[in-house]
Amino acid sequence: MKLTIAKIDKILWSGEAESVSVPGTEGVMTILSHHMPLITTLEKGELRIKTKDGGMELIAIEQGMLEVNKEETVILV
Template identity: 35%
Template sequence: MANTVQVDILTSERTVYSDEVEMVIVPTIDGNLGFLPNHSPLITGLQIGQIRIKKDGEEIELATSGGFIEVKPDQINILADTAEFPEEIDIERAKRAKKRAKERLQKSDEARINETRAESALQRAINRIDVVQGE
């Protein structure tokens, strides 16, 4: 394959993806960034969002909940907290998690368990639903 870069996506449990690709777009702490072969070295954090991989004219999407990316000219390593393909996501579970998180955020201040935790859970659930629905 001409003009490609090796991409490895790893979680603490498994190697999620490993292949030569034309481009990868990730949700970094500075916004979405795209990486092509021969990119300058970079290490940055990931946030909740979608990892998009472009290979052979097609796009592959994964949901991630954060982590880190290390970019080298010939290698991109993504160390993700979680990384899921759409077919691995239980959409009904994600919808229930979204509903629970919204309910927690709507409670009065005294009854809130942890607003930051609920907001993060809501973002993760919405992201997983978006990946399954191709949004």
């Protein structure tokens, strides 16, 4: 899936990912390719990005917004 994580003034991470786990208001949720469209708020916590090569990247956030559509997943923090 195409994933972009951005602040208002810069891109923090952009590329192809296997999955991303996010701290939602109802708990941690994992987004995979072909996830249903979704818009939700994010709480303080950690984004866990599973990369295409099997690696894991972590990004701490205070809060944010997640949008999943058929073309990409965007996280604004």
